[in-house]
Amino acid sequence: MKTEKVLTKQEKQSEMNGLKEQKRSLGSFVNKRKDDSTECAFDDEKVMTATDDPRMVSRYPSFSHHNSLTESAASELKMVCRPSELQTVSYSNQRDSDYDLASLAFTESDDGTTDSSDDSYASPDRTTESRRRHRRKKKERSTIDDIDIDSYTNAKPTKQCEVGKYMAAREMTPFQERMNALTVLPGTYYVIMFFLSDSWSSKSFIEAYAHKIIDDTEFDYSQCISWSWLPHLHALPPLPPLAAAIGVLCHAPFSIIYHWRYAHRLPPGLARTTHWSRRMDQAMIHFQCACFAYCTSGRLDYFLVNALFNMDCIYRQFLQEVRPRRNQIRIAISIAALSIPLLVRGEVFLFLKLAFLFAVGGWLFGQYPIGGWSHSAFHIAMLFVPPILMTSALDLSSSQSQLEVATHCAILAENSLVL
Numbered sequence: 001m002k003t004e005k006v007l008t009k010q011e012k013q014s015e016m017n018g019l020k021e022q023k024r025s026l027g028s029f030v031n032k033r034k035d036d037s038t039e040c041a042f043d044d045e046k047v048m049t050a051t052d053d054p055r056m057v058s059r060y061p062s063f064s065h066h067n068s069l070t071e072s073a074a075s076e077l078k079m080v081c082r083p084s085e086l087q088t089v090s091y092s093n094q095r096d097s098d099y100d101l102a103s104l105a106f107t108e109s110d111d112g113t114t115d116s117s118d119d120s121y122a123s124p125d126r127t128t129e130s131r132r133r134h135r136r137k138k139k140e141r142s143t144i145d146d147i148d149i150d151s152y153t154n155a156k157p158t159k160q161c162e163v164g165k166y167m168a169a170r171e172m173t174p175f176q177e178r179m180n181a182l183t184v185l186p187g188t189y190y191v192i193m194f195f196l197s198d199s200w201s202s203k204s205f206i207e208a209y210a211h212k213i214i215d216d217t218e219f220d221y222s223q224c225i226s227w228s229w230l231p232h233l234h235a236l237p238p239l240p241p242l243a244a245a246i247g248v249l250c251h252a253p254f255s256i257i258y259h260w261r262y263a264h265r266l267p268p269g270l271a272r273t274t275h276w277s278r279r280m281d282q283a284m285i286h287f288q289c290a291c292f293a294y295c296t297s298g299r300l301d302y303f304l305v306n307a308l309f310n311m312d313c314i315y316r317q318f319l320q321e322v323r324p325r326r327n328q329i330r331i332a333i334s335i336a337a338l339s340i341p342l343l344v345r346g347e348v349f350l351f352l353k354l355a356f357l358f359a360v361g362g363w364l365f366g367q368y369p370i371g372g373w374s375h376s377a378f379h380i381a382m383l384f385v386p387p388i389l390m391t392s393a394l395d396l397s398s399s400q401s402q403l404e405v406a407t408h409c410a411i412l413a414e415n416s417l418v419l
Contacts, residue, residue, distance in 0.1 A: 170368060170375070171268055172264065172372035173264070176373060177259045177260070177263045178259065178260055179373075179376045180255075180259040180263070180376050181255070183376045183383075184252050184255050184256050184259075185252075185256075186383055187379075187383045187386055188248060188249060191245040191249060191390070192249075194241075194245070194387075194390060195233065195242070196230060196232060196233060197232055198232035198234070200394060201234075201403070201407060221412075223235055223236075224412065224413070234410040234413050235405050235406035235408075235409040235410075236405075237402065237406065238398070238402040238403055239398065240294060240295045240296075240394075241389075241390040241393040243291045243292075243294045243303075244291055244295035244393065245386070247287060247288035247290070248288065248386050250287055250291075251284040251288045254277065254283075254284050255284070257277050257280075258277035258278050261277070262275055262277045263278075270322065273322045273324075274320075279318055282317050282327060282331075283313075283318070286314050286317075287310065287314070289310055289331070289334035289335060289337070290307045290310040292338040293307075293334075293337055293338040295338075295389045296338055296341040296342055296392070296393070298341075298393065298396035298397065298398035298399065299341075299398070306337050306338065309333070309337070310334055313327075313330045313331075313334065316330070339358075342354065342392070350388065350392055353388060354385065354389075357381055357388075361378050364377050364381060365378045
C-alpha cells in the first residue's frame with residue numbers, strides 16, 4: 001500500500017510539472033507577440049496591458065482614459081498633418097483566444113494584484129530569473145511605447161503641420177472673409193472707370209497735340225471708336241496701363257470666390273490651403289505681377305522674362321506639397337521685379353510710394369496685427385497700387401503713339417459735335 005501511495009504522489013508531481021511546462025510555453029508564446037505590449041510585475045505588482053482588450057479596459061479605467069486622450073490628440077493632428085507622416089501605434093485585432101492564453105500565464109487576484117501562475121510552483125531562483133527577463137522586455141517595450149505615444153501627443157511639427165499652424169493663425173469669421181471679398185471690388189471698379197471715363201486722356205495732352213495737327217488726311221479713322229453707349233472712349237487705350245487693368249480684372253474674380261464662398265466653409269489647414277479656389281487666388285497674383293511688370297517697363301522682353309518666372313511660380317502653386325514660406329518669397333520677388341523699372345527710369349519718388357504701400361501690405365499680411373481684419377486692411381492698402389502704376393504708364397514711350405491716336409479721335413469727335 002505504501003508503494004502505491006508513493007507512485008500516486010510521483011504521478012501527481014509529474015502531472016503538476018507537465019501542467020507548469022504547458023503554462024510556461026503558453027506564457028512565452030504570448031510574450032513573443034509583437035503587437036502585445038504588456039507590463040508584468042511579480043510579488044504583488046500590478047499588471048497593466050496596453051492592448052484594446054475590453055476586459056483590460058474594464059479592469060483598468062486609467063488606460064481607457066489614456067487611450068481616449070491619445071485618440072483625441074491624433075484627431076487634432078490629422079487636421080493639420082497628413083496621416084502618412086505620423087508614426088502611429090498599430091495594434092492588430094487580437095482574438096479572444098489570444099487573451100485567454102495570456103490569462104493562463106498570468107492570473108489576477110480579487111484585490112487587484114497579479115500573481116504569476118509559474119511562481120506558485122517555481123523555485124526562488126527561477127522566479128528571480130523570470131523577473132529579470134520580464135524587466136528587460138518591459139524596458140524595451142516601454143521605450144517603443146513612449147516613442148509611439150509621443151508621436152500622437154507631442155508630435156514635432158513637420159512641413160505639413162507648419163501649414164496647419166500657418167492657416168490656424170489666420171482664422172477669420174465668415175463676416176470678415178466676406179469683407180475680404182468686398183474690399184477687392186473698389187480696385188476693379190477703378191480700373192474699369194479709368195478707361196471708360198476717359199481719365200487716361202488729359203486735357204493738357206489734347207491741347208498740346210491739337211497744335212501739332214497740320215493735315216489729318218493720312219490719319220486712319222478705323223482706329224477710332226464711336227459707340228453711343230461709350231461716349232468717352234474714342235480709341236483703345238495704350239497697352240501698358242491696359243495690361244495693369246487686365247491683371248487686376250483677372251485676379252479679382254478668383255479672390256472674391258475664395259473669400260466669399262470657400263474660405264469660411266473649409267476647415268483650416270490642408271483642406272483649405274490645397275483647395276482650388278485658394279490656389280487660383282495665389283496663382284492669379286503672379287499673373288497680375290507679370291502684367292504690372294509690363295505696365296512699369298513698357299518693354300516686351302522684360303515682360304516675357306517676368307512672365308516665365310511667374311509661370312513657374314504658378315506651377316509650384318499647384319504642387320501637392322504646400323510651402324507657404326516659399327510662396328511668400330516668390331511673391332516678394334515678383335513685386336521687386338515689377339518695381340525695378342521705376343528706378344531705371346529715375347522715378348525714385350514713385351518707387352518710394354510703391355515701396356511704402358508694399359511694406360505696409362506685407363506687414364499686414366505677414367503679421368496680422370489686427371487679427372481677422374488684417375487681410376481686409378491689406379486689400380485696402382493694395383487698392384492704391386494700380387492707380388499709381390497706370391498713371392505713370394501713360395508717360396512711357398510705348399504709350400505715346402496710342403495716346404496720339406486717341407487724342408486725334410477725341411478731337412474729331414468734338415469737332416463733329418460742334419458741326
